[in-house]
Amino acid sequence: MIQNKQIILAFRFLIGAVFIWSGIIKIIDPLLFAQDVANYRIFPQSLSFLIALILPWIEVSCGLLLVLGIWSRAAALMISGLLGAFLILLVITLFRGIDVTCGCFGALSHTVDYRLLLLDSGLLFLSLNIFFYQRRAAS
Amino acid sequence: MTKGKLVTQIFVLGILSIILGLGLNFSLVRRYLQDEFSHGFVSEEDYPNITFITLPEAEDLFLQGEAAFIDSRTFDKFRSGRILGAVNIPFEEDHTEDSLKSLTFPLDKTLVIYCDGSDCQSSVLLAKVLHDRGFVSLKVFFGGWEEWLQEGLPIEDDSE
Incomplete structure (x- = not known):
């Protein structure tokens, strides 16, 4: 895990900005995101709807906290959890061979493929670094 | 901490x-x-020309012969069995525009769009695309191919 304070700061800003942006795009059009979630054909309609209303706010609040440096550990852990869940969802979708847009960035989302797996894994690596660095700093 | x-x-x-x-x-x-999104997340305000229909309504439209049936499933599924007379516009991300070139119906034609069954989404997604293209009477038959087949209604496939 990376121990350099400046690099971790850059990670915080990068992950924070990505999640604020992706959250705001989904908040603007919740029905579009709800349809994107439903397209994965894993969640029932009611759960897709709830995810579409609540998840973007988690993304924005965690993103803001990371940028501001408040509750960074909690925010990084939540974001890591989300990215881990997205990763599992992407793998399942690729295995099932469903042609679907990821829904990650609203209307700018693209089809689920291996590049998305790499992007997701990269972001997960950054957020886990933030979490473990903050843990060391706190102890 | x-x-x-x-x-x-x-x-x-x-x-x-x-x-x-x-x-x-x-x-x-x-x-x-109030059940507005029970079959798909389609806002009545944004997509006023899209309605969801049941099997009896789809059957009525079929018997009247005035509506065109659009199959939004993949070409392979369409070939192996479809509603009699249906046209295939497979809804695939990034490729739908190409498929739409074969659609020559006038904009006021009633289109009944279906996919596999109630848990597939391509019929709703295709209906949205067709709505944005100016079609004014779009009916999503959410029971889809499975319900039609189960009821023993007229079908065809490419082996005939």
Whole structure:
């Protein structure tokens, strides 16, 4: 895990900005995101709807906290959890061979493929670094 | 930082997101509870020309012969069995525009769009695309191919 304070700061800003942006795009059009979630054909309609209303706010609040440096550990852990869940969802979708847009960035989302797996894994690596660095700093 | 503090912060963030998400979308929640989105997340305000129909309504439209049936499933599925006379416009991300070139119906033609069954989404997605193209009478038959087949209604395939 990376121990350099400046690099971790850059990670915080990068992950924070990505999640604020992706959250705001989904908040603007919740029905579009709800349809994107439903397209994965894993969640029932009611759960897709709830995810579409609540998840973007988690993304924005965690993103803001990371940028501001408040509750960074909690925010990084939540974001890591989300990215881990997205990763599992992407793998399942690729295995099932469903042609679907990821829904990650609203209307700018693209089809689920291996590049998305790499992007997701990269972001997960950054957020886990933030979490473990903050843990060391706190102890 | 203790584990307890971390859990508390995560809990607070979760509750805050639930309050914001449900509170600021209260009108959507109300419309959901009124069953507006039970078959797809299609807003009646944004897509006034899309309606959802049941098997008896689809059968009526079929017997009247005035509506065109659009199959939004893949070409392979379409070839192996479809509603009699249906046209295939497979809904695939990034490729739908090419498929739409074969659609020559006038914009006021009633189109009945279907896919596999109630858990597939391509019929709803295709209906949205067709709505944006100016079609004014779009009916999504959400029971789809499975319901039609189960009922023993007229079908065809490429082996005939």
